[in-house]
Amino acid sequence: PLYSSAASDVYKRQEGRLQRNVFKNLFAGIAIQYLNFDTEFDSATPVKVKNKLFSLGIVADYDQRDNVYYPYNGNLISFEWNSYPSWLGNDETSNSVKTSYNKYIPIRKKKDVLAYRVYGEFGFGDISFNQQTVVGRTDLRGYTQGKYRGNGMMDVQGEYRYNFSKKMGAVGFVGLGTVYGAKDEDINWAVLPSIGVGYRYTIFPANHMNIGLDIAAGKDDWGVYFRIGEAF
Numbered sequence: 001p002l003y004s005s006a007a008s009d010v011y012k013r014q015e016g017r018l019q020r021n022v023f024k025n026l027f028a029g030i031a032i033q034y035l036n037f038d039t040e041f042d043s044a045t046p047v048k049v050k051n052k053l054f055s056l057g058i059v060a061d062y063d064q065r066d067n068v069y070y071p072y073n074g075n076l077i078s079f080e081w082n083s084y085p086s087w088l089g090n091d092e093t094s095n096s097v098k099t100s101y102n103k104y105i106p107i108r109k110k111k112d113v114l115a116y117r118v119y120g121e122f123g124f125g126d127i128s129f130n131q132q133t134v135v136g137r138t139d140l141r142g143y144t145q146g147k148y149r150g151n152g153m154m155d156v157q158g159e160y161r162y163n164f165s166k167k168m169g170a171v172g173f174v175g176l177g178t179v180y181g182a183k184d185e186d187i188n189w190a191v192l193p194s195i196g197v198g199y200r201y202t203i204f205p206a207n208h209m210n211i212g213l214d215i216a217a218g219k220d221d222w223g224v225y226f227r228i229g230e231a232f
Contacts, residue, residue, distance in 0.1 A: 015033045016033075017030070027062075028061075029060075052090075053131065054088040060078070061077070069229060072110050076101075095123070096124070097121070099119070099120045121138070134146050139175075142218030143192070143218040144221060150188065151182075153177060172198075174193075174194065195216065196216030198213060198214035199212055199213050209229065
């Protein structure tokens with residue numbers, strides 16, 4: 001069916017990963033995922049769809065960060081492949097690939113950080129509505145309505161992390177993304193900007209673990225986010 005993007009999702013997610021260090025900064029392993037969706041589509045006659053998804057996958061990270069919780073320097077390259085085969089009970093057979101590259105650059109004699117991220121998610125096969133990637137669910141702050149979703153997405157974002165005291169800081173961030181393979185043709189390859197600011201407070205100084213609050217604006221959307229740790 002040709003569903004519109006106007007829908008509300010209620011879903012449960014269970015995920016397990018097992019990774020080990022295989023060579024220097026390279027970590028690799030397997031992932032198991034279970035998703036249980038209860039989706040209601042907004043229309044003159046509301047339609048409810050229940051869907052369960054099971055996946056097996058491979059994950060790999062090349063991690064050169066100097067701090068896992070608050071990197072000042074280094075890179076993080078991530079790759080994840082998930083398969084949804086019919087023998088696990090999936091109605092549609094498909095695969096998804098997620099890739100990301102994070103870069104961290106020290107500024108002001110390592111008091112601040114300039115960080116940027118490039119992200120891509122690509123679906124192959126019979127992609128169901130609930131398997132589509134949703135802008136704002138994983139990347140790009142400022143999108144909370146779930147309007148922009150498709151078989152894949154790409155985005156880039158940058159963030160300046162300004163530490164104005166030992167335990168307090170602020171962030172400013174911008175981003176740009178797009179989706180493809182959407183049911184709604186008007187959404188395909190739409191330019192999706194993101195901009196916002198945030199506040200940070202360090203609760204564990206030993207590893208610079210922060211809590212914070214971000215406010216962000218997107219295209220015809222906005223959001224407020226409480227977070228533990230950084231966005232990426």
